Amino acid sequence: KxxxxxxxxxxxxxxxxxxxxxxxxxxxxxxxxxxxxxxxxxxxIPSVLEKVEDTIALRGHVYRPGVQSFKDGMRLTDVISSVDQLKPGSDLRYGLIKRYLPPQQTLKVLSFRMDRALADPSSEYNIELKSKDEILVFGLYPRDQKLSPEYEEMAAQAEEFANSSAAFSDARITGLPLDYQTSSTDNAQSPLLDRDRAHSRTRFTVTEFEKEAAYWGRKWVIDEILEELRAQSEIGNPS
Structure with missing residues (x-):
């Protein structure tokens, strides 16, 4: 082949x-x-590696999320050149860039202000990008409490994943929607619930993950980032 x-x-x-x-x-x-x-x-005879080199990923509250090619010297405004690429209600004052540093692929997270980068592309706010960076754009406003049918299905998948996970079999999600509320007896297990929720993304396609992240908002995304940062902490070197 x-x-x-x-x-x-x-x-x-x-x-x-x-x-x-x-x-x-x-x-x-x-x-x-x-x-x-x-x-x-x-x-x-093995196949080539699945990972793709020299790419930039754009995710979140944008019209066209996805992966595009990377070139040396690219900056933030080379990926988001105008507010027309962002959905209404995008947060122009706070976004994140996920970056994995060699050789151990350690996660580093940078924050950016899209309003200042677009206002002055020559400024330091227009951050220079690296290959495999992931740009996250958030929305300002929470969604309605009522879930649409597609989100109901994804929420059910997330709950099924949490209930069936061998690693976190004692954790369960009880309070959908808007945040995964737990009963008073489950409060001690909230870290496990957060982790189950983060790992539930593996059950979704890329498009479904975009919808899920857009619905639950920045907390859903940032909780997962914080979990990854905590996991790479070392004694005497907290993340």
Missing amino acids: PSAYPKKSTLERINDVDQRTVLNVSAKAEDLNANPAQAGDILR
């Missing part, structure tokens, strides 16, 4: 003493000809 990565191919083979061995081959004709096929051989 076009997605194959033959340089990392392996050949599993049973040797003369009935032990299974693994040979590294490139899947080129000369390598394969040097290893004539034997009974029990398994040739594995």
